[in-house]
Amino acid sequence: MPHSLSYDEADHDARRARQWLAGQARGAEESRPQLLELGAAMTALAAAAAERDPVAVAPEPVGSDPGRSADESGVVKPLPPRLFTRHETNAEMRWEAMAGQGHVVPTDRFFVRNHTCTPVVDPGTWRLSLFGDGLRSAPTRDRPVEFGYDDLRRLPAERVTALIECAGNGRRFFAGQQDRPAPGVAWGLGGVGVAHWRGVRLSEVLRLAGLTGAAVDVMPEGLDPEYVTGGVNLGRVRRPLPVGKTLDDVLLAYEMNGEPLPPDHGFPVRVVVPGWIGISSIKWVGPVEVSTVPLFSPWNTQLYRMFGPDRPAGGAELGAQSVKSAFELPWDARVPAGAEVLLRGRSWSGAGPIRSVQVRTGDDDWRPAELVAADAGGPWQRWTARWRPAGPGPVTLRARATDVTGAGQPDRARPNDLGYLFDGVVRHPVTVC
Known part of the structure; x- marks a missing residue:
């Protein structure tokens, strides 16, 4: 069967949610009870209006680079108060810092969104590892199809100008203007930015890896430390994309605003998914699963969904970023x-x-x-x-x-x-x- 080119974010999320709730997504039956328990914990957090993210576990960084390391906040680049408002391991751009700037956000003031902390990855040992039954010969996670950093840079490159925005951008105004506080990073409006991104299309890498017509989902996974919330270890950040979207405009970016990606923005390689919520643009990408059945992760079932009054029991899809x-x-x-x-x-x-x-x-x-x-x-x-x-x-x-x-x-x-x-x-x- 040919690939479907339907890649509307809200439609995809709604379809995957129905399949997950019905136990039709890969691993759904094994993980649903745990994730439902997490959902109850997140609802309790919302009721308590906690103004911080849940606890995260940060093991040793991947690789090593003695010239760079994250500071005590888990961020590598300087965060001067004139440019940023800090939120623990996150940094919100101050809007006055954009006065007199051009169309794109300079890298030194681009916001930082970390679930745990910035890992320091050695590009010499880094690998993009593709696996799953959506590829010819169905490579496994232990024996994937691999591309090194130099391999990607030898492939045809493209540049896109795209906006990335955290789904929680503006969260503090639910409390400050509407008396409805919510847990998580208390972003103002500075969890957003536009940059020039350069890299190779994910579709080109999938083609070289042997993408088959039966593939339906592609799930990139980050190399940042595992994330723990509500007493549950969710593993590393990952979120599935429909194969149609990956064949359209998704980029594996290794440059930002004409320079190699900084560590906080995904070095050596990140995913850039134009038009979709920021969690889809996985930083420090490593493993990529390509599947013939629907995939799911906590980041599209219990997190990054709309729960609350007048919402479905399993939550509603986020859809496109708001105006x-x-x-x-x-x-x-x-x-x-x-x-x-x-x-x-x-x-x-x-x-x-x-x-x-x-x-x-x-x-x-x-x-x-x-x-x-x-x-x-x-x-x-x-x-x-x-x-x-x-x-x-x-x-x-x-x-x-x-x-x-x-x-x-x-x-x-x-x-x-x-x-x-x-x-x-x-x-x-x-x-x-």
């Missing part, structure tokens, strides 16, 4: 009274390019922002709006966008227990002085 807008301005910024201020910001959506943006300054009516023409059709849209504050005092700035599908930003986001896909209008406070 968001952010001002390139410090939180609680001070702006001069009586002078014209040029407000700058960016809007984005996982469903397609941004069509329009509106801003509101205080109690004024919504009015259109001016879009930067060069960004039209891209992964996010820069915009500007002129504002002359009338007098001193606190003012709330708001921005909202609409994408080409008609999706927009409501005043309030629909809540879910784990705080994913916040799409509400963010109230950005400033003081006129």
Whole structure:
């Protein structure tokens, strides 16, 4: 049977969830009780509104490099406070750090999302290891088809400009604006970034490895330390992709913004999955399973799903990233009274390019922002709006966008227990002085 080219994220997640709940996914029967127990633990965490990630286990890093190592936070690169807000092993980009920057986020201020800590991987011994019955001769995990770092760099290279965003980006506004706190990293809006990625298409590697027409799922796995939550060891981060998506636009990236990938962003090789939630873009990729039956992992069954009131018992799929807008301005910024201020910001959506943006300054009516023409059709849209504050005092700035599908930003986001896909209008406070 030929490969299906249906690779809509919400459709794929919904189909796999039904198969998992029915015990039809590989390993589902053995792992379902454990994962359901984990689901109960995550719901309890949500009820308690814990403002941190559950405990993670961090064994020894893979390989060694005496010139680089993660600091006590589990991150390698410097995290100066002027560029980042730190959340334990994660680092959120400050939006004011993008003021005056171009379309892409410079690598030094690109956000860091770690489930455990950044591993230090030796590219000389690193291998991309493909296995599973979706490949000719069905190589096993112990005897896979392997590609080294230099092997990948000899293959035809492509460059894509793509946005990567954590599914929990904006989570803190469920608590701060809607009185519905959720567990996990309390991201503002800085868990997102656009970069130039260069590497080889995953489809090319699958072809060389012997992809068969019977393959349905491909599951990359990271080399970061195993993750433990709710007393359950979930293993290394992994999440399946439909084979149709892998044949379309998924990249095995080894460069970011024209330089080799930094350790925190997946060195030596990471997956980049344009348009899908960030967890799909596995960093430090090593093993890749190619299967003729549906695959699942905790990262598409009990984590990264929508649980809560008015949601199905097994949770709802995440779907595309929601529409968001952010001002390139410090939180609680001070702006001069009586002078014209040029407000700058960016809007984005996982469903397609941004069509329009509106801003509101205080109690004024919504009015259109001016879009930067060069960004039209891209992964996010820069915009500007002129504002002359009338007098001193606190003012709330708001921005909202609409994408080409008609999706927009409501005043309030629909809540879910784990705080994913916040799409509400963010109230950005400033003081006129």
